[in-house]
């Protein structure tokens with residue numbers, strides 16, 4: 554009788570301990586917050602108009618964020634990770650959420666990157682990034698021409714990127730839809746959204762003019778910081 558009581562006591566203790574431990578270790582679901590624009594909606598006028606920025610940030614970016622949050626809420630192992638890590642290895646994800654994270658996690662990451670790579674302030678390209686651009690493209694004008702050509706060449710919706718590999722070599726690449734360069738193991742330095750929602754209200758079908766004017770608001774300070782981080 555005494556032994557039976559002891560066994561029941563130990564068994565109950567183990568159940569309690571396991572339950573308490575799993576509660577303690579379960580990551581709490583914390584949906585990502587909408588990141589505010591680092592400037593006013595109209596701050597990039599006349600190059601990017603206020604209405605486009607409002608819709609782009611408050612509707613398009615928010616939709617990606619909401620869908621991403623909804624997709625991962627049932628996956629505790631995922632919501633303890635950050636988006637960068639999830640996009641870096643889509644094949645590591647459960648197959649039933651891989652595509653939705655690719656599309657909407659990519660949409661969140663790309664848009665937060667895009668809003669940060671623009672500024673109403675005057676910034677200059679210099680230092681190591683300028684040297685690397687001249688080294689890998691011959692001149693800044695050559696780089697700009699190639700970047701524009703890449704942006705114009707995207708069929709449908711997508712992004713044009715200046716990217717760095719782990720050794721600091723620069724190249725221009727494009728991605729379709731909301732695919733991320735992180736999945737390709739390439740670090741984005743600057744990135745241009747060429748979905749029509751990014752420019753159609755002001756530029757209509759003139760993507761060429763949009764790209765030309767976008768270069769007036771590129772945040773080269775942020776680009777230099779991105780390049781520095783890519784080399785770490």
Ligand SMILES: [Fe+2]
Nearest residue numbers: 613746748751
């Ligand atoms: Fe966009």
